[in-house]
Amino acid sequence: MSQRDGLDAPPPPDPREPVHRNAVPQPPQHQTNLGRRQFLFAGAVAGMGRAAAAALHDGALGGPAQTFRGAVPWAEGTADVPPSASGSGYAYFAPAEVAFIEAAVERLIPSDPIGPGAVAAGVPFFLDRQLAGKFGRGDHFYLVGPWAKGTPEQGYQSRFNPAQMYRAGMAAIDHYVGAHFPGATFSTLAAAEQDNLLKGLEGGTIELDGGVDSKTFFAMLLQNTKEGYFADPIYGGNKEMGAWKMIGFPGAHYDYREWAPRHGERVPFPTVGLKGRPGWTKSQP
């Protein structure tokens, strides 16, 4: 039997930190995933071999310090299962922001007969859940000062966590649009104008107010849009695995040994996600 002398589980985390316009950036909350950890910790006390709840954290400090000796610890029912997006509607985006984000991501990945656009793939919902959650709070960003602009080679130097970056960025873009196209917002512009504006952000030729660096915002938006388009459907995007089907990626398969030596053949596996695929599991929509 393995032994453990773990400390008591830490106190519960604060409820999700609301994000306010012009909020002063805070250091990230120490995410603890506590409900599950407490449950598991109780399980370990009840005699499971593994005292391992601490493994179920995402790099955050504050898991119980533990001592392991005598065996590799293990207990059933402790898998570090992925978080998945749930519910419907928007939890992070305000209505005006929804108009922006749906318009913007659809220009980044437009719909046509070749494959789904970002909106049909559920990218706005993916972004919403990401920004409402740990990523939005910058749980893996170092967000402590002092602050300086830095060189391009020094990477992300914004004071904003991603949720703050989006909020400030979306507002600043509509402010810019209003100044150049009176009465308009990004979402009411023609597609060609929207593309021009996105190119200006991408290249850094458009200057935004509100402390937002246009290139930094654009790079984050584009990266997250592609994430929502191509990530496993459990995160709320890549609806019906349409983006995977478009390119020919079969998804979360485990074993290609038979196909490794079969050069140039199409692998006939059906597209599958971590939760399976339609017709395979009843729970899959």
Place this chain on the structure above:
Amino acid sequence: MTTLKPVDAVLVGFGWTGAIMGQQLCDAGLTVIALERGPWRDTSTDFATGFAQDELRYMWRHHLFQNVAYDTLTVRNNINQEALPMRRLGAFLLGTGVGSGGVHWNGQIWRFLPSDFLTKSHNQQRYGKKSVSDYDLSVQDWSVTYEELEPHYDQFDKLCGTSGRAGNLNGKIQPGGNPFEGARSSEYPTPPMIQTYAPTLFGNAAAECGRHPFPHPTGNLSEPYVNPLGAQLGACTYCGFCEKFGCGNYSKASPQTTVLPYLMAKSNFMLKTECEVLRVELSPDRKRATGVTYVNSAGEELFQPAEMVILSAYVLQNVRLMLLSGIGQPYDPKTGVGVVGKNYAYQTMSSVNVFFDDKILNPFIGAGALATVIDDFNGDNFDHSGLGFIGGAYIAGMVTGGRPIEMIYTPQGTPDWGLEWKHAAAKNYLKSFSISVHGSCMSHRGNYLDLDPTYRDVHGRPMLRMTFDFTANEHKMSDYATDRAAEIARAMNPREVKLNRRTGSFSVTPYQTTHNTGGAMMGESPRDSVVNKFLQSWDVPNVFSMGSGAFPQNAGYNPTGTVAALTYHAAQEITTRYLRNPGPLVQS
């Protein structure tokens, strides 16, 4: 502060070098405690096959990586700039937790060339004195030779069950292997992996070009294997979620799959997780370590006395701990005096994308080290006369997976978004791949590590500051090797070839490779190095510093094989000579 019961040895960090050293020291009968700042991790719980294939969570949300919210480092290109924190992981993906980078590495297992250990003297002899001093290079010879390390490379191959084909067995060149490698004392424990379509096309084209292709040696196993510690590994299933991910299948060599089942059962071994070592404590005369002070996740500081301190964290942490603890003299780039932090180096990466119209390559069938590779332009395997650089690169037709957020290649000039991008992604995903050019990085007078004067980690300690840029030597080498890769690419008769050269200054984005080296380099004397050939500190002889920090410069190979061999080499000397008579193993 609580003082704990003394132990014979304390391991600071528990990845590959901690696991190997722990096993070696426990087998010698020592009581050993390992302190790991991250959590426990094991295959079935933390990266089981049911959910391991998750690109967003592991790659892009950094689930297994060091969380920079609490501790990162600052980076600048030269001493005239202000270093700023790497606020998000990018160029390199640091590990944490039990197994650390050994969990989410590719499993590329290389040996350095015999001449790589003689970078200064060998190149000087063949190309003249200027070749090793141009561009303010500060290259040095290692104080260990390939021949001394060979038995330990062999040990690591047998621990991992490395899949490959020998190219040089006891001095005899073998067909199908790497003819340039140093002599091996035995064949690889398991045969090479199956080469998928793209690596096969690369190998055929390379042979047409007169090169010498061979299967990349892999820690992704081609068949089941039981290692000398009794740990059993399974055959790789080519799932394509390997590097940056944990293997759910027990088929990638890691501390978990090769050492822990054996080591955890030893009654003289103990592992503490969520315990971060703050500093090594020294005796009043600073010639002896008395143990380490660490902080657990409750915020309690504890003192763990130990007869011997093994720094077995990642290179950047080992160097930082030495600087924080006052072990050795810090390097000053202005005067050239001091050694700790000196000769920090990296890896010079570039690539060539190949696009076909008529070939379905199925890039999602992959593994972390699945490649056909040539070594013709690595190290000093080719004549550098008149080229204006030293060093080289291996060139690999490599398919580690087809994870679509990270690994969609689009032709030259394609925008990064919009319909044109989408169409290019849809058209090329199945029919393109990337040739990797994995180049050396020489050390340079201005590239070094020290403590940042401004930024602090969550414990209030100064962060490490990295001052680094590629030199003209690296750019020339990389361009030359990239051109050689492009020749092979064109010989495959594709529709298009796209060169991604290494241009400009080192940048913290995008991802390049987690092969940071130097800062605690080995050498012949305390004047030119931090540790001796047994990784023993010259200044504090009961402190040993593992890992790639010992590299005086970085060769054109992945470092893990050499890191492991150095660990075994040190362990052998510790368990035989040092324990009988603790003190300096090399007289300075």
